[in-house]
Amino acid sequence: MPWNNPASATSVASRLARLTRDGWDISIETRSILSFAGDDYRLEATLEARHNDALVFSRTWDERLPRPRAVIPGVADADSISPAPPPQQGVSE
Numbered sequence: 001m002p003w004n005n006p007a008s009a010t011s012v013a014s015r016l017a018r019l020t021r022d023g024w025d026i027s028i029e030t031r032s033i034l035s036f037a038g039d040d041y042r043l044e045a046t047l048e049a050r051h052n053d054a055l056v057f058s059r060t061w062d063e064r065l066p067r068p069r070a071v072i073p074g075v076a077d078a079d080s081i082s083p084a085p086p087p088q089q090g091v092s093e
Contacts, residue, residue, distance in 0.1 A: 010035040026051050040064040 011034040018027040032045040042064055049057040 007036040024052060036067070037064055039067055039069075041067050 012032070014029075014031045016027060016029045018025070020026075027050045029048045029050075030046065032043065035042050035044075043061060045061040047057070047059050048055060
């Protein structure tokens with residue numbers, strides 16, 4: 001992610017839970033991706049449930065959620081603020 005473009009950030013999470021016992025084997029697998037889409041967050045997710053390796057339930061989501069805007073006292077438009085440059089090596093403030 002470029003330091004000056006936080007809107008390019010993406011978060012990915014995956015999980016697999018599995019339980020077994022004589023005669024059965026169940027698993028639930030999830031994956032979600034959170035990213036930016038203009039003024040919204042975008043959430044893409046999948047869920048799969050299996051019993052003895054047979055798919056018994058599946059669902060996908062592709063949702064857009066409004067992203068609250070930052071409010072900075074004394075600044076009319078937060079978009080007009082330039083990001084601070086990255087700190088320089090060996091220079092203390």
